[in-house]
Amino acid sequence: MTETATGNTIGIVGGGPAGIMCALCASQNIENNILIFDKNIILNTLLPTGGGRCNLAYAEFNFKELAKFYPRGEKFLYSVFSKFSTRNTVDFFNRIGINTYIQEDLRIFPETNSSKDVKNALLKQLDKKKNIKKTFAKVLSVKKLQNGFELTTDKGKHFVNKLVIATGGKGNGHNLAKSLGHHITELKPSLSAMITREKEFETLSGISLKNIFAQVFFENKKLKLPSNAAAGDFLFTHNGISGPLIYKISSYCAYINFDKNNPLKIVLNPVGQEYKEFDSLLILKLKNNAQKDILNIVSCFVPKNLAAAILQKENIKHDIKAGQLSKKDRENIAKNLTSLTFNAIATVKGEEIVTAGGVDLKEVDSKTMESKIVENLYFCGEILDIDGLTGGFNLQNCWSTGYIAGLAAGNVL
Numbered sequence: 001m002t003e004t005a006t007g008n009t010i011g012i013v014g015g016g017p018a019g020i021m022c023a024l025c026a027s028q029n030i031e032n033n034i035l036i037f038d039k040n041i042i043l044n045t046l047l048p049t050g051g052g053r054c055n056l057a058y059a060e061f062n063f064k065e066l067a068k069f070y071p072r073g074e075k076f077l078y079s080v081f082s083k084f085s086t087r088n089t090v091d092f093f094n095r096i097g098i099n100t101y102i103q104e105d106l107r108i109f110p111e112t113n114s115s116k117d118v119k120n121a122l123l124k125q126l127d128k129k130k131n132i133k134k135t136f137a138k139v140l141s142v143k144k145l146q147n148g149f150e151l152t153t154d155k156g157k158h159f160v161n162k163l164v165i166a167t168g169g170k171g172n173g174h175n176l177a178k179s180l181g182h183h184i185t186e187l188k189p190s191l192s193a194m195i196t197r198e199k200e201f202e203t204l205s206g207i208s209l210k211n212i213f214a215q216v217f218f219e220n221k222k223l224k225l226p227s228n229a230a231a232g233d234f235l236f237t238h239n240g241i242s243g244p245l246i247y248k249i250s251s252y253c254a255y256i257n258f259d260k261n262n263p264l265k266i267v268l269n270p271v272g273q274e275y276k277e278f279d280s281l282l283i284l285k286l287k288n289n290a291q292k293d294i295l296n297i298v299s300c301f302v303p304k305n306l307a308a309a310i311l312q313k314e315n316i317k318h319d320i321k322a323g324q325l326s327k328k329d330r331e332n333i334a335k336n337l338t339s340l341t342f343n344a345i346a347t348v349k350g351e352e353i354v355t356a357g358g359v360d361l362k363e364v365d366s367k368t369m370e371s372k373i374v375e376n377l378y379f380c381g382e383i384l385d386i387d388g389l390t391g392g393f394n395l396q397n398c399w400s401t402g403y404i405a406g407l408a409a410g411n412v413l
């Protein structure tokens with residue numbers, strides 16, 4: 001069945017955060033009929049965000065500074081964020097009944113710490129709008145017609161005057177965009193845990209190191225990472241490494257093709273001191289505690305399990321007395337504590353938080369989110385070649401680009 005469009009019918013493919021923000025904004029013009037198509041339950045992608053707490057924004061209120069947290073999309077976002085940024089996001093959620101708070105690390109959450117509450121507040125707004133209709137269907141293909149688009153879904157055909165593609169980083173939205181003539185930049189996982197070659201730390205799964213520094217090397221060259229990417233919390237996993245620090249590194253290294261032959265070398269500094277400086281400190285510590293087991297000494301600097309794993313790796317007995325440690329063993333301990341090295345051979349497949357790459361930004365007008373190739377076609381959210389670090393940046397991209405696409409497609413003044 002093909003529906004006939006009346007007035008300005010806007011089809012939105014994807015009822016995630018970007019598509020829903022777009023629908024709510026476009027609905028302000030009551031001349032618009034808005035059809036949201038989703039193959040799943042609308043806004044369910046919000047539920048796991050922020051570990052169920054929904055980290056919906058980041059408390060950086062200067063839009064140029066905010067854009068710096070996006071390894072892809074920074075310049076494009078200047079214009080986007082100049083219209084709708086952190087302050088607007090917080091105001092918007094306050095208006096729809098979601099009060100927010102800023103955590104110590106500047107991440108912004110709903111006061112109830114519940115992504116379900118955020119989802120329900122948005123759904124309540126949708127339900128109030130008489131000109132929004134939700135359709136539970138998967139859009140299989142799109143065809144450009146003279147005055148609009150024909151959508152073929154698994155439940156039938158629909159005609160719309162304007163089309164917004166908001167299908168996120170996964171799914172077939174990229175193919176829909178491609179079929180309309182858009183170029184999709186290479187898609188890569190980002191914000192992912194990594195699998196490492198090292199096996200000696202497998203038993204440490206779940207142990208974390210707080211706010212430590214890292215250096216990253218590829219093919220014997222040190223990579224230049226922005227200062228905000230080189231420090232953060234770190235987590236051991238059963239087959240490698242994870243945590244905010246590793247997510248950031250995975251984001252900045254998303255396009256580096258590392259593997260078991262060419263690993264990404266990540267060197268952590270758990271004690272935050274240069275080797276020489278730390279070695280001197282260690283010499284003193286060993287001297288002053290000559291009768292103590294070496295395990296207890298190393299455990300003063302890192303969690304006991306990690307201390308034990310380092311000693312095992314270096315074939316040093318745990319109960320050897322500090323005063324009897326050889327120079328070579330001491331140097332090896334100091335080396336591990338100042339440059340604990342991991343060779344990452346892959347990212348953990350399917351568990352990435354976002355997709356890097358997407359609709360080429362050169363083909364999208366940042367003032368309207370309209371395609372520069374196809375009139376009346378718009379994009380918003382993660383389908384674009386925009387992705388940020390962890391901290392609320394990816395949802396901010398959805399709120400901001402969804403807002404702009406909604407106003408533009410909906411002719412909302």
Ligand SMILES: Cc1cc2nc3c(=O)[nH]c(=O)nc-3n(C[C@H](O)[C@H](O)[C@H](O)COP(=O)(O)OP(=O)(O)OC[C@H]3O[C@@H](n4cnc5c(N)ncnc54)[C@H](O)[C@@H]3O)c2cc1C
Pocket residue numbers: 013014015016017018019037038039040041042043044045046048049050051054055056057137138139140166167168169170171172173352353354380381382383391392393394395396398
């Ligand atoms: C575990 C996890 C935690 C996260 N936590 C945070 C966080 O705390 N803060 C943050 O900023 N970001 C977070 N993110 C990232 C954030 O959730 C995404 O960037 C965001 O959801 C992208 O929104 P979107 O609307 O662009 O796409 P999505 O949320 O992916 O929504 C796309 C929608 O389109 C639908 N769809 C796709 N193809 C079709 C089709 N052909 N026909 C019909 N429907 C279709 C899908 O069913 C889906 O509902 C997290 C991601 C994950 C995976």
